[in-house]
Amino acid sequence: SQKIEQNSEALNIQEGKTATLTCNYTNYSPAYLQWYRQDPGRGPVFLLLIRENEKEKRKERLKVTFDTTLKQSLFHITASQPADSATYLCALDMAGGGADGLTFGKGTHLIIQP
């Protein structure tokens, strides 16, 4: 079955620097790969979606890359701010289109130090 690995340790980044989070998966590449943010006591919030045939997507200070050869996605937050501190989840939509549920990684806890 599909396994997803994200940085298991908390990631501490100085404010203003770029935070880079990694998502590695086994087996087949998903049609869509998504990134979510989760704050304590809340449900995940969608951030970015990248398709199998796309290499990079950007949204404001966020950038995601997708390398199906390496079976890896990188998630970047530029000019990081303390408000960016949260847990970031990588999720795979194997078939695409949102008709099936998602397979999630455990998430990376990001801490932006002022």
Place this chain on the structure above:
Amino acid sequence: SAVISQKPSRDICQRGTSLTIQCQVDSQVTMMFWYRQQPGQSLTLIATANQGSEATYESGFVIDKFPISRPNLTFSTLTVSNMSPEDSSIYLCSVTFRSTDTQYFGPGTRLTVL
């Protein structure tokens, strides 16, 4: 954007009892899903709630333990039956809309079983 609510937000229950969690959306959705997030673990898909028919369960989850209803396009319930301490978890519903491929999550229900 749509509002997704869950009731209750949290509960403490005794072993052997059952709890029904409600998920209500303020607009019509395409798909509804139920997930579980155990402490320190990733979100795990329990089942897809199908309108007017039996839910589709993932491997490791059965209808007798997690009966699900979805009577219309905006509402679903998940029951956690005959609970044990191992069922202590956060339970989240998520939905998709016709216009998007991403999932939107409710705030979650934090369940503690004593």
